[in-house]
Amino acid sequence: MVQAHQSLQIRINSLRDTLRTGQVEMANWRGGTLAVSAVPGSGKSYGISVAAAIAIVQRIHQRAIPLQSQAPPELLLVTFTRSAALHLKRQIRRHLAELQQPITGFTVQTLHGMALGIAAQHPLQSGLNLEQLTLVSPYRSHRLIQTVIDRWIQAHPQTFQDLIEQGGWTGEEAERLRRQSVLRTDILPALATLVVREAKSSGLSPADLMALSTQGRENSAILATAAALYENYQSELLAQRCIDYEDMILGALRSLQDPSVREQWQRRIFAVFEDEAQDSSPLQAKLVESLAATPQDPQTLNLIRVGDPNQAINSTFTPANPALFRDFCHHQTLQGKFAPLHHAGRSSLAIIRYVNRYMDWALQQSPATTDPPFIRQHIQPVPPEDPQPQANPLPIGVGIEQYHPLDIFQTAEGIAQRTLALIHDQPDLTFAVLVRENRQAQFLAEVLSQPAIYGLKTDVTSANLQILDAGLQARLTTVPQDLLTLLKFIARPHSSMHLNAVLRLLSDRQIIAPLAIDQHSAYPEQFLYPMAEEDLPETRSARSLCVKLLRSRWELPLYQLLSFLGLALQYEPEELATADKLVQHLLRLNQGKNSLSQWIQSLEELLRTERFDGVELDPDQQDFCRDRQITIMTMHKAKGLDWDVVFLPFLHESLLFGPLMPLAQARFLGEGSLPEVARQQLRAAVQGQPIPNAAAAWDQAQQLKTAEDYRLLYVAMTRPRRLLWLSACDQAPHRWSHYSWQRQDPLVRQRPCRFLNEISPL
């Protein structure tokens, strides 16, 4: 027994020896609170997984006599995304195996997953019976939001009229109609979604928000409107038997207010380790703290929070509030429970130096009056005796390469050429291209996969390199449109318009070979049922597929038809899962009225009014980092990952550090964007500060955006191990969201980001 214990201790010590200074503090944690603020690549996730394995094992061995009737308490680890949770779980399993211990004693959850679990287990206390409720994530054009707005307009005709008549109102009827429409379809929905989410995730009820706006405070008129919208929103959710993500967290918190439920959970969990803590919202932070409290004393927390304030990149479009983690670090520092991790072994020295210079440059750009984008925490290379194998690897070349191609196609060519040259000498290098917008990823994926069509001389696929477009999710939203196109054709095959659309879809997806679509679709009967089979082989095979589609209508029940159509479109697994999700959605929507025409009508309605979120199969971080692959993804998605070579193309000032663009049609409402202004005012009110006027609030929103842009690029620049490739081409789309490369839309001159000229790469 003693011997077994000793050998376990030896194994623990040797695992602990693989840690660096700040990480050791995590592994030595025995209870209470600890804040870990760490630079990119310093091993936050690695440290947390080793510390978790050690804490689990020690907990098991501390409890010499197990409590009968109760499951032993577990360590709860929370992180932000499902893929990060999966990665963390794997790492902990690996370390427990190294310690020769059973793989139990912990759970890894996302914050939402954890909240859902708690709320679902206690429907009485949470007030959420999840079997009867639908989880929604309402966006601006969601039907629910439109109902909220319409009800508000009906109830507040005078306020609506006042908004219409703002700024240079001349009383013209056409102008009144225009303003009405902008308010109804753009401004008020944006105000409702942005401010409601912010208020809700700060723990404010509609009544709280109303109280904040009416206590004789200046500049709060728009908050009163937001409060009324919030109230409508809540009653609409109730009426439609829906909940949103914030409701899940609120439901979990309500459950934990019940002393017996709280005690049950606190006994189940002996401590909480939170990764990516800079991304938590106030409600999420509260939930984590409730679970980390000891049953005996709610003030005593067993909690490690790990994060990097310099990688906070979600605060402009989610209610994440990085100030919470900064405050936590500050408090822990005062109590001597703060462990900074300054040393990082991921990147070569040249990259580290460049990134530190970039941080200094960004700090210089920010006016002294504003919240700086970074805490000045330079990355330092690890000392020579560091345990990480190949820490701070040698750079490829000088480690930083900068290019100025002519246009976006030459950029793609440059990426392809450099990749081939590198892979020729070192076949197992890993590559990623990180971009600001999904549309850029789609462009590069398409152009690199079909170089001949776009005039590229270099074909990376010829060297057996895969191209992985991680932004596929964004395009899963085309699934409803694809299926609608097929259903319309099946319902009315004699319509040349429907046949034309189907042939285009099949040809775009490269399921049929190119053929004279317009000519064939002009006479559908002739194409589908020719008197004599004298056509070319590609026409014959396209016809045979179309006839098969038509037959499926008679051979399959409606609910199987969509899955079959998905297979006919050669959908990827995520797309097929999305088609299945769509079937469930349509079945629910059309209870009892399942006919082809009804489904077509519902799909049309869905496309007009709602965004349909695709199903992302459990993403696996390893899939993104394989060799013989070029992974293309957004900078946001790249957080937490690394590759040998990272390409950062399209570094244009307007795209990366450009100002927030208020809607041109909404100028009559004054400077800036009303929803952003309201959100800043709300943040000030929640923090007990005076509510800024519209101009000051807009200014703050701008600064917040620029600061987050600086951090986003910092996250991207800290992903490579050995080569950071940067480029800004001369000619690029004016706006990527409107740009079509298939149509060969014109490009315009774009200015490179200033830091490219102002920071020396050497």
Ligand SMILES: Nc1ncnc2c1ncn2[C@@H]1O[C@H](COP(=O)(O)OP(=O)(O)OP(=O)(O)O)[C@@H](O)[C@H]1O
């Ligand atoms: N003590 C260590 N021993 C061995 N390898 C380590 C150690 N610490 C970190 N690493 C390795 O360093 C790399 C970066 O670590 P990790 O992903 O945990 O960093 P991170 O701080 O979470 O990064 P980021 O914040 O940039 O996402 C990983 O490959 C990890 O395995």
